Amino acid sequence: MAYLLKGVSILGAAPTDLHIVDGVVSDTPEEGAEVIDATGLVALPGLVDVHTHLREPGREDAETVETGSRAAALGGYTAVCAMANTSPVADTAGVVEQVWRLGREAGLVDVQPIGAVTVGLAGKQMAELGAMATSAANVRIFSDDGFCVADPKLMRRALEYVKAFDGVIAQHAEEPRLTEGAQMHEGEVSTRLGLTGWPAVAEEAIIARDVLLAEHVGSRLHVCHVSTAGSVEVLRQAKARGVRVTAEVTPHHLLLTDERAEGYDPVFKVNPPLRTRDDVEALRQALRDGVIDVVATDHAPHAVQDKECEWSYARPGMLGLETALSIVLSVYGPQWDLIADRMSTAPARIAGLTGHGGDLTKAGTPANLTLVDPSVQRVVDPAELASRSRNTPYAGMTLPGRIVATFLRGEATVLDGKAVK
Ligand SMILES: NC(=O)N[C@@H](CC(=O)O)C(=O)O
Ligand SMILES: [Zn+2]
Numbered sequence: 001m002a003y004l005l006k007g008v009s010i011l012g013a014a015p016t017d018l019h020i021v022d023g024v025v026s027d028t029p030e031e032g033a034e035v036i037d038a039t040g041l042v043a044l045p046g047l048v049d050v051h052t053h054l055r056e057p058g059r060e061d062a063e064t065v066e067t068g069s070r071a072a073a074l075g076g077y078t079a080v081c082a083m084a085n086t087s088p089v090a091d092t093a094g095v096v097e098q099v100w101r102l103g104r105e106a107g108l109v110d111v112q113p114i115g116a117v118t119v120g121l122a123g124k125q126m127a128e129l130g131a132m133a134t135s136a137a138n139v140r141i142f143s144d145d146g147f148c149v150a151d152p153k154l155m156r157r158a159l160e161y162v163k164a165f166d167g168v169i170a171q172h173a174e175e176p177r178l179t180e181g182a183q184m185h186e187g188e189v190s191t192r193l194g195l196t197g198w199p200a201v202a203e204e205a206i207i208a209r210d211v212l213l214a215e216h217v218g219s220r221l222h223v224c225h226v227s228t229a230g231s232v233e234v235l236r237q238a239k240a241r242g243v244r245v246t247a248e249v250t251p252h253h254l255l256l257t258d259e260r261a262e263g264y265d266p267v268f269k270v271n272p273p274l275r276t277r278d279d280v281e282a283l284r285q286a287l288r289d290g291v292i293d294v295v296a297t298d299h300a301p302h303a304v305q306d307k308e309c310e311w312s313y314a315r316p317g318m319l320g321l322e323t324a325l326s327i328v329l330s331v332y333g334p335q336w337d338l339i340a341d342r343m344s345t346a347p348a349r350i351a352g353l354t355g356h357g358g359d360l361t362k363a364g365t366p367a368n369l370t371l372v373d374p375s376v377q378r379v380v381d382p383a384e385l386a387s388r389s390r391n392t393p394y395a396g397m398t399l400p401g402r403i404v405a406t407f408l409r410g411e412a413t414v415l416d417g418k419a420v421k
């Protein structure tokens with residue numbers, strides 16, 4: 001199938017015609033190509049998420065590889081990295097290959113499995129990282145996300161081990177002794193609500209330790225869902241010294257604060273917790289500066305019974321794939337170069353996903369792209385989401401931007417704002 005995107009604006013530039021032929025961007029029109037009137041639409045390289053929970057295998061009631069892939073495509077994504085905290089845990093070549101195969105079968109985005117660092121995410125014994133790296137799933141990112149690799153010796157060993165195949169350890173930075181019983185950010189609001197707090201230092205202490213370990217062994221560290229101003233300062237200093245560290249921030253940490261806990265609505269319960277206005281400001285600036293490299297959704301679908309209960313019993317986590325671009329647009333406005341880098345090019349580089357995040361003005365670039373209508377305002381209706389879960393914190397909010405179409409290697413996965421399959 002060939003397409004002609006007529007009058008499209010590539011990253012906000014003057015309108016042009018974009019030809020998609022044989023899965024790549026082409027400078028020559030193709031006879032009989034399907035014409036899409038792209039007047040007023042902006043083309044971005046397909047978004048890439050380095051942090052997605054797809055819940056399969058094990059919690060198919062919350063999400064499957066297929067439903068999560070559909071949510072991703074509708075959100076403008078062409079690739080997602082699937083976190084390892086499934087059941088069974090993705091800590092063997094067999095499980096990561098299963099997830100990878102399910103992704104291919106769904107065929108809506110490239111699903112790149114993340115392997116666990118430790119067996120069963122238990123933090124005791126290193127998983128078979130090499131076997132996962134050399135499996136068909138070609139794993140490059142390893143993470144115990146949901147849990148922190150708290151043992152410094154194990155963390156050091158893992159960092160050393162993945163150097164051989166240019167792997168990266170993605171750390172959920174949480175010193176577990178400092179967050180025992182934590183329900184939300186530790187601060188004025190937690191004191192008022194009488195909820196046990198997760199102090200900022202529990203995150204910052206682990207990031208400080210890990211950048212020193214990464215520096216010591218000369219290996220790659222990636223920091224998941226950075227949430228505090230202090231973490232930003234640690235990262236700023238580490239990067240200035242040349243440490244091989246990258247970091248992500250979620251859309252919700254760029255927008256929401258701990259005051260959302262005031263209504264005790266568990267939809268706002270998440271790890272790390274929503275922080276303060278000052279933290280939000282520091283995160284916004286850090287993403288602009290490049291101290292934080294990417295926006296990652298940490299899309300964390302949960303079944304109704306795990307979310308619609310009392311705050312302290314609710315699972316942490318919120319949906320992200322279908323609203324991420326709109327949240328980033330609402331925070332930064334139409335800064336398309338910044339958005340394309342932080343949501344596509346940089347995450348593709350971190351995950352080693354060549355073929356994604358490419359330059360759409362160049363012939364031969366794989367046609368992984370998304371078309372956005374920035375003029376549309378939409379009201380988020382949880383019932384309309386493609387995700388199997390409903391735990392969006394943005395229900396009822398009016399957000400800018402709508403994904404009109406998404407293409408994976410030149411094939412439409414979304415057209416007219418609807419998934420093609
Ligand atoms: N972010 C969350 O609050 N929850 C995530 C785990 C995680 O990212 O730590 C989940 O798997 O539900
Ligand atoms: Zn996490």
Ligand SMILES: [Zn+2]
Binds near residue numbers: 051053083145146
């Ligand atoms: Zn996560």
